[in-house]
Amino acid sequence: MTDLLDLIGRSLPAIGAALCLTGGLLAIIGTVGVLRFPDVYTRLHAASVTDTSAMTVAIIGMVMMSPDWLVAFKLVAIWTFFFLTGPASSHALANAAHVAGIKPLTGKSLKHETQGDLS
């Protein structure tokens, strides 16, 4: 039992680094989605979903690597702040774009749009 706990304690930094790398790859995937989607709202979807998940995974990894409790507490504070303000800023962006009169792409307009360039 003590050996098992010792093994877990020694392998925690490696697992944490792997989780941080997973978060970085999630961020790259979300960025590719933002670059390739055709509309403000679809880009917002890609960015907000992967930002939240990448942030959660990377912060869990950093908590596993943290040397003492103060660092872990700061990481949990950053996570809580993003958990509260990420959806708020995403909603503010979507609301501002909607009020400014940008229409979401639907059905025929989407098919028509993908014929042209996807800039």
Added chain:
Amino acid sequence: MIGAAALAFVVAIALMLIRALRGPTLYDRALAVNSIGTKIVLLLGVLGFVTGRPDFLDISLLYALINFVATIAVLKFFRYRSFGVPLSPGGEEGSK
């Protein structure tokens, strides 16, 4: 491996910078800047663990706070073209 994680965040920021530079509308640019801010917070945290000094987390926390306020302020400026307007429509009339 933690260095590879930092490199992945740098690559994600560089790719998102393309969208910030050539976004067709203002809101694409605001979205890209907000997302870059989130990734920079994570990059600062990871960089603290790369260099063995987790004190970088203080800077990271401050950057997160400023990023949220800056996004909301820029969006409000896009909408009202002024900072002196109250956000809620039911509030008192703000001074122009």
